[in-house]
Amino acid sequence: MTEYRLGEIEAQFAELIWEQEPISSGELVKLCQKKLNWKKSTTHTVLRRICQKGLFQNKDGQVTSLVSKDDFFAGQSEKFVKDTFHGSLPRFFAAFASRKKLSEKEIKEIQEIIEKNQNRNSQERGS
Numbered sequence: 001m002t003e004y005r006l007g008e009i010e011a012q013f014a015e016l017i018w019e020q021e022p023i024s025s026g027e028l029v030k031l032c033q034k035k036l037n038w039k040k041s042t043t044h045t046v047l048r049r050i051c052q053k054g055l056f057q058n059k060d061g062q063v064t065s066l067v068s069k070d071d072f073f074a075g076q077s078e079k080f081v082k083d084t085f086h087g088s089l090p091r092f093f094a095a096f097a098s099r100k101k102l103s104e105k106e107i108k109e110i111q112e113i114i115e116k117n118q119n120r121n122s123q124e125r126g127s
Contacts, residue, residue: 003079004055004072012036013046017056018069025061 006014016031017023023031025047032038038046047063050056055067085091102110 004053004075010046010050014050014055017063018065022062022064025058025063028063
């Protein structure tokens with residue numbers, strides 16, 4: 001997956017697009033004026049920059065994402081684990097769980113994720 005980096009302003013802007021897409025560039029200008037107190041030129045500058053990064057496109061005045069919010073944050077998470085824990089998800093999880101008590105609901109959700117991956121791995125080996 002391509003590595004995307006967003007500054008704080010770009011992240012706020014991306015969040016607005018993901019929440020509203022598809023959105024016309026005119027409506028995006030109005031939304032940014034209301035929510036971020038931006039001028040039209042600021043919105044267009046940040047939009048152009050974020051489109052150049054390959055996250056969004058502005059085609060015929062319609063702004064849509066090329067990378068979903070979930071895919072973006074999954075990539076950010078993978079990069080964090082790679083950079084901080086040498087790519088070891090178990091090391092990341094151990095560090096996280098040692099500082100935060102997991103609720104029963106969280107434990108169940110994690111177990112379901114593990115089971116889902118075990119089943120997927122078994123199916124791939126059997127194919």
